[in-house]
Every structure is written in structure tokens, then in C-alpha cells.
Amino acid sequence: MSETVRLIGGIGSPFSHRASVAMRLKGVPYELILEHLSNKSDLLLKHNPVHKLVPVLHGGHSAAESLVIVEYVDEAFDGPPLLPANPYERAEARFWAQFIGQKVVDPSIHRSFSCAPAVCKAVLDVILDGDGEQRAFVKEAKANLALLEAQLKGRRFFGGAAIGFLDIAACGLAHWVGVIEEVTGVTLLNDEELPALCEWANGYVNDETVKQCLRSRDDLVAYFSARKEMHTARARATLHK
Template sequence: MTSEPVRLIGGFGSPFAHRAEVALRLKGVPYELILEDLSNKSELLLKHNPVHKLVPVVLHGDRSVAESLVIVEYIDKAFDGPPLLPADPYERAQARFWAQFIDQRFARPFFMSFWIGDDDEHKKAFVKEAKENLALLEAQLKGRRFFGGDAVGFLDIAACALARWVGVMEEVTGVTLLNDEELPAFCRWANDYVNDETVKQCLRSRDDLVAYFSARKEMYMARARATLHK
């Protein structure tokens, strides 16, 4: 099973695709990266993720696995190499809990803090909620370099957007969520994550991401306005 070829359908600038790619790198799994144009989705993507039609998707032999956190857990179980999830059942459950927190509770205030207009009355509330969520995550570091200890693991991968992508969004939009005074441990974690030797192998450069999101700024702002009124 583990010797079958692995392909990753990803997308430039996607932190969710990065989750899958860094998991493969950390486990030492050779793979082919297929970059998807999400404005013109391929038949390959639609075939293997017909439900959500989004990246990432991992193709492992004749099997396909979608959804980034599901993919990371699959990679952890399907391949040899350093474990991504903690061995202790309680610590494993906690890592899953906080990963779900990031996806379910953090996504909306994170997105809206950056892309909703400065003149919108809701902006301060979104920024406040995003910072409160970051403080909760900071507490989970508990003096450790990474969430699981001394090496990048499952929860670090789940939180990857809060390492490289937050700084990119801050530069593009002028909104600041992270600073050393309020969140010193989290800022150290973010720096350690983006400078990890394995992570760097599949992390897009800051300049490239700034250019990517700057070019799409109006689109994201329009999406935020539409989302606000749903």
C-alpha cells in the first residue's frame, strides 16, 4: 500500500494544500504535486472530490482522500516515518479538538478581520474575536516550541495559516492580529514553524504570497461583504 504512487492536487497560496504537502514531507513520502486552477477546475479534481470540489486531494494508488485534516491523519497512518499525532490518547484527542477549533471557530473571524472594509461597523468585533482565539491557542503551547513538543506535528500543521499566512494578510490589508507583546509564545511558534527545514521545502515565499493575495484583494473583499449578509 505504501509503495503505490502518491499525487497531491493542490493550489498555489492555499494553506489547506500546504497542510497535506508538509505532512507528506515530514513523513518522507515522495509525491507529485499537481497545481489546480480553481477558477477552471479540472476533471481530475472534480472526479476525486465531487462533494466539495476543492483542494487538497491526495491520490494514493487508486484511492483518493479529500479534506486537509483528514488527509493529514491518513498520511500519518498510511506511511512510515515520524508520527504526526501524539501517541498518548488524551494528547491525541486534544490535538484533534484544537485543530477542529481552528477550522470551525477561527476561520470566519480570521477571514473577516482582514477582508471586511475598514469602515464596516463589524470589523472591530471580528478583530477582537480573532485575537481572543489566538490567545486561546497561545495557551496551548505551554512553554513548548511546537504544540506537540520539539518537532512539528498535527496541530502545528493544522495551524499553519496562522504562521505564514497571517503575516501575509497583515501586509496586504494593513490589519494587525499578531504582535510580540500580546502573543509572545505564539509569535515565536510562528517563526519557528516557517523556519523549520522540512516546512521550508514546501512553503511558498512570503513575497510570492503577498503578490498573489494583493492581486486578489478586491475579490476577497467582495466575498467578505457577501458573507457578512448571509
Template structure:
């Protein structure tokens, strides 16, 4: 890839780190990945993201750091040459931003809690999260509209925002014994997930599945106590 043009502070197994990595690879931007231990945060992370103290963080030149995955994606798309991640048409660009934010702001919590929630008597809490998650999945299914990717024929902002559905979903289903996505219910999302993880740029920065299973299995009880996933 040549000399790094940027430095990414991330952590192994993070879908949010993956969002930035795949964006950099799609744009052809050389980068250095610095893996962070979030249990023992480094001075590098704390210095460059003193507000949230979380990954991912992008360092580019002498400018202040860029934080939060969706913000970083848009910055990389605008700051570097290469294939566009967001549509050029203003209306389609706004739509892509809307659905990317939908994934983080409305979709993420019920999706996450469908796996990690502890059911109350009769299992209603867990059932409610599953139902809400499936309703949101149906909305995403409709956005594909028969296309390979959310933006058409190539990977774009919404595909990157939804990457957890393509690779991390199966890991959570295996660990927790909860099935959210089947080909019968969501054929479009199933086809999309296969196309996403088979993309050559994506494959280069997907964490190995077995390692993800081991990591999330070990942290299962910790994740059960979290209200939402970090971003």
C-alpha cells in the first residue's frame, strides 16, 4: 500500500474499526492500524479522543484527530481521491446518511439487546427486543430493492454502516442461540451479506470468525450488562 497516509486507532473485533478500515481500503488509502486495549487505554487514544475516549480515531497529517466511525467515513471520502463512498447526487447522499444514522441510532440497540438481554418472566423483554429488531431488519430489507448493495452495484456508506449484519451477526447467533436473520424471512439481506463479505477489499480487513467467537464468548456476561454497543 506504500507509506501510510493515515493512522487508525482501533481495536480487534470492533465493527466500528472495520467501518473505517474498509473505507480506507476502498479508497486506496495507505494506513497504519494501531490496535488499542480498551481495558487499558493508551495515552495516544486519550490524547486524541479526550471527549469519548473510544475508538475509532483517525489521524491524518498534523490536523486534529477525527472521531466516530460515520464521521470518519465521510472525512475519508472527501479528503482522499478514489471511488466515492457516498452518492454524488444530493438527494441520494441525504438518503444514505439517513439510513446510516438509522443503523446507529434506531437499529443498534434492539439488535444488540436481542442477543444480550436477560429475559424476564415469560421472556417478554427479550421477545420485545427481537420483534423490534426484526421490524428494523424489514425496513433495511426494503432499502435493498433487489440490488446487490444498498447504493446499487458497489459498496457505499450504508453497506459499511451495516457491516455488523454481514459478519458479526452469525457470531452473535452462534454464541447466544438466537436467530434473527434467515433466508426465508430476509432473502435480500442474506444475499447482501454474502456479497459484502466476499468483496476483495472487505475480506482484507474482516476479523477471523473463530477469534471473534472466542472473544465474545469470553465477554458474554460483560456484554449482557451493556445497554448498547459502543460506537
């Protein structure tokens, strides 16, 4: 990229964090532009006309979708590699990143805090029903987390001694899931059941490079608490129509 690299991101977004931390780990200077998705800018619509979501990287070329951006940054810029050099290990990292997106972090965040009015009743069910749907969701999530924990294989990070592609893909587990646990009162990660993941999460959030890309826990709790109140109120209004 010959132009200034700009990252269009969202407040409190773990997906934007993925792109941001990849840039910092590779040592690439960039300008962060925070987007308010309730009032999408022309800049966002121009550079991501398909999904109209963050994150988006642009500067000569545009790239959208968080893990697509991470892979692009890894290939386009010099610096420590984020993906393994071995083809099989690269394939494994991509597989587990997809697993996280389909089964673990992304569904938890989207299901609890989606902005789509169509899911208001589902959101209300998850927040208020402590015995039914929520219990099944927690059971499934913990089973999937146990599968992911096994991939650490005694290592500090999924990529070994240093943070890599899969660690970035799993960033929501390290910081955001704890926030959502506090906001919703639902516990997914604990030292007794998932000790390796908890140790990994602590190492991730305390990495000096990663810390430069993280919003404070207090800020995120306030942000997601406000969203919970908004969606709960919207869901109640929908149910009473």
C-alpha cells in the first residue's frame, strides 16, 4: 500500500481488534477511524459496499472481514509472521479460526448483542430464561471451548511462544467474553473447567502490543450494559405489540 493505511473500526468491537492488533504486531503504522454503525459513514459504505460492516482496511486497496484482513496484513507487510510457515499448520490454524467463528466467540457476541430487530425475542430469551435456552447454550459453548482448549497443547499461545493468527482469531475469549459474562451473569470460562484457556487469556490481554489495542474492561462493561438495556427494552416492546 502506497497510501496511508486506514482502519475503519467499531467501538467495543473484537472484530476490529483483530485487524488492529495484526497491524501492530507487524509494525505497520495506521490511522484508526471509529465508525458508529447506527449512522454509517460514506467512507464505510464506499470501502465495504457488500456487508457495510467494520472492520475495513483501506489505503490503495480495500479489505473487509476481520480474519481476511489479518491474513492480508500478514502477506502484504514485512514483520513477524502471524500464520505458521508449515502448510498443514496453516490449514489447522484456519480450521480452528473458522470453528471459533461458527461455534464459539462470534455466535456468543452476536446472539447476545445483535442490533437486528428480528432477533429481539431471541435476545430476550437468552437474557431472561435462566433454565431453558440459556442453559443449553452454555452447555454447548463449554463443550466447544473444551475442544479449543485442547489445541493449546501446553503452549503459552496457540501459535507457540508468540501471538499468532489463531490467538488473534480467539481474542474475544480473552477480553470480551469476560465482559459479557459480567453483563449477562452467564459464566463460560473458569479456571477449574478450562485452566489452559484462562491462562492463555491472561497472557494475551497482558501482552504489551495487545494492550495498545484493547479498550478498558470498565469501558466495555458500560458499553455492553447499555446495549443490553436497549435490546431488552426493544424485545419487551416487540413482545407486547
